Amino acid sequence: MDDTRDAIRGRAHGTAPVPLSVLDLVTVGTGGTARESLRTSAALARLAESRGYHRHWVAEHHSMPGVASSSPAVILAHLAAHTSRIRLGSGGVMLPNHAPLAVAEQFGTLEALAPGRIDLGLGRAPGTDGRTAAAMRGTSRPDAEAAEFPRRLAELTRFLDDDFPDGHPYAGVHAVPGPVQGPTGRPPVWLLGSSGYSARLAGELGLPFAYAHHFSPAGTLPALRLYRESFRPSAVLDAPYVLLGVAALAAGDPAEARAQVLTGALAMLRLRTGRPGLVPTPEEAAAYPYSPAEREFVEGRLADVVHGTADEVRAGLDALVARTGADELMLTANAHGGAARLRSYELVADAYGMPEADAPTG
Template identity: 50%
Template sequence: MSQESTANRSSNQLHNLTVSVLDLAPVVSGSTTANAFRNSLELAQRAEQWGYNRYWLAEHHNMPGIASSATSILIGHIAAGTSTIRVGSGGIMLPNHAPLVIAEQFGTLETLFPGRIDLGLGRAPGSDQRTMMALRRDARSGHDFPEQLNELRSYLKPSGPAPVRAFPGEGLDIPIWLLGSSGFSAELAGKLGLPFAFASHFSPEYMLPALDLYRSSFQPSEVLDAPYAMVAVNIIAADTDAQARRTATSMYQTFLDMIRGRTPGQLKPPVDSMDGLWDAYEKAAVERQLGSSIIGSPETVKEKLHTFLKVTQADEIMVAAHIYDHQERLHSYEIVSQLINSK
């Protein structure tokens, strides 16, 4: 096949791609939570203009660099400041909450913003063990996640007389997604016939096995006739490869802290080189955890994204971007949108 025809095939595949945004409302070094919320709203408004499909916020706790801990409230803020983009959770960590409370919260959101709310669910604590105990007040570790999920779904279904019912929530059409970084939620989503989102932005090694497990275990349901897989991936795009690589060092520093067992602080500014900040073992560990990340100029991102789609056969891509400078972050998402929207 000629280079020209290969390029055309790549362009066509990207042009048909559905892309979304994953946001942790990052608090950058020297800034404030209030600024993080303003930046998230501006990014959501721009993403809506650029044709992104969804804007999801992730639940994390006890992390000074992540401001999306009160996820449902922030979803309402973002939805109120936009008009068409879907807004949801990527995800709500269900074992941290009573299923009835989540049914009521998302029933309220769906009532306020009809047809625009997604409920993505995970079973991890979204933090360290001490914070998990503070949230859950017991030693639950997510093993009862299927039962919690079933309880939550029962509150959202149209119901006759029942001892406990969710108002608002009951009878509302709120899409439920299962999120995962391993095989557990992949298999459960498949068996229940639910859409599945995989966190390749921090767990790339399990990506393909989990996607295969989801598709092989899928059973058609009233929700889906066929599997629908979304894959979250770090994409840091800039005008040049060198600029993108420098911008990505903020993300590297965050993951380096996690490799060292430290709670990540506020997002650090980029550096010219990571040499001297990590040793060879740490570099390999960070690069392994960020192995699916796509970093580079528009042409580089286009080529790597095409390869990523070919490998994963993802139905939708959710873009994460840990970028210190807000304008550079906006520009990165704009570049991705231009690749998707160009013919």
Template identity: 50%
Template sequence: MTLPLSILDLAPVRHGETPRDSFAASVALARLAEDAGYRRIWYAEHHNMPTIASSATSVLIAHVAAHTERIRLGSGGVMLPNHSPLVIAEQFGTLASLHPGRIDLGLGRAPGSDRNTMYALRRDHTSADGFPDDVQELQAYLADDSLVPGVHAYPGRGTRVPLYILGSSLFGAQLAAALGLPYAFASHFAPVALQDAVAVYRRDFRPSAQLDHPYVIAGVNVIAADTQADADEQFHKAKRARVRSLARPGRRLTDDEVDAVLSSPEGGQIEQMVVYSAVGTPPDVRDYLETFAKHADADELIIALQSPAADARLRSAQLLAGAMLS
């Protein structure tokens, strides 16, 4: 059986480009992924990050859905404590009504931003405490019921958009297991608890109306290139970009300054974040991913393409599909 592969698209805005350029690149990637046999593409909610254009996640999903035909599209994820469950039910109910059978709703509890932005989102530090209740309220809106008397989601009611719990700790694993929902682990940037969280999820899983057996999606970074040297160079540029994204706002670091950070003890944190990365030629990437899927006990992998240029990102997706999906 072919290992299902999906893509996490952060809609990167590269230096000298605009969000419009990013959206065009996301459409091009989705079309390639649809033709190549990828299962789904997810878009992540981030805020106050000039290099990521997926903050209005449902709007981006709608745009890409209008330019594709079959591939599943969804959030990876919507940070639910930033929103009213009713509003998210209406948004994704609208998407599901426009594109039936193609929409996923992945949910996370982190702010997807810094502290000041969290307050600008009208969120306080206790918002995450209500995440389990918010998930169940949202789930009810998308079914034929409601936990709020007299309130229903229109559109949304009866669409039963499938929910996924996203996480990088035991909390998300326990919640997904208790609610009988699929679990997606963010091992592409927060790898530490991967195996423990998946083990807890599989052990404690309770069947639900949506899912009768555990289902795990694990994130992993990928750069597939025609040569190992090219893949390695792209990976180094990707790590440089990650250092720059963590720098003080308004400060533009030189390559030498970034490389000095990467070679310092602090740079070890970057290396730890990307410890699960398949970098190389298609056969090597395939071997890595097959081994990683067993290590993660994953039913599906979601690929975070790390190539720094849009054309290289498309090439990476194409080479990976040729190695694993053909």
């Protein structure tokens, strides 16, 4: 399984202390369209590849006007056609929303399209609200699906490996593309989480763990401690591997950076208060009449976003690595427009001296 270990463990470029990667929410801002956001994602994947970012992952969300990443496998096939080297993956597929066989076939197809470049990150949450989760799963009891996560994970793994034992109800059922068609690669499986549940399960199974620090920063250190303490060496990993999702945005000056990340904070405020919408413009976010409670919420969100000039972002990321011992950072740049997001990843790469390579065509 050395190839799998190599696929999981990245290599830092320039002076970055750990490998840097991209988490793409395919955000849609006021005045924009999903089509434009998906074009930005392709441009971002090419940029990330040319500047030495290790991975480009796409998250699964549903019924959110400001997000266009409801179908990670479809988007990843699009990104695979626009890149040739960077690893591509899900950050993640919300497994309770899907039949394990369907996920195995989707990612088997992606592995066939982009051999050796696909990661399968799995989450237990719905990626949406409870009512949408029920509609997504065709059930009035969406929580029951989440409770079955370990069983579904084991089932998915057996479909990927095509190794159901004799006597199992699914023996002889094959995920295609897959091993039944001949020697093939297999996407590494990652567990994602924002609490201790997935941390412990990832440790017990010896899988790499991606923690959503950008979503739940207060729980980061306890979850990582639990993952490392519960880790058991496996055929996949002989030591824990932590990928940390981080909200980070670099701009030309601190004021510009704050104006951009304020748009994401207001979008989250609206989502949390039952008013989801497109990501507002910086002007709209600045003019919004925040109540004291809303201002407190927004300032709390901004405190957890690493933002400022490129050097300030670099210092913040270095401090985060030192504090958490993360093996890899996956940056998500929350901003209204695609240009600001692309510029942020360029500035971070410049700050770390990540060399620029020729981008592939296509």
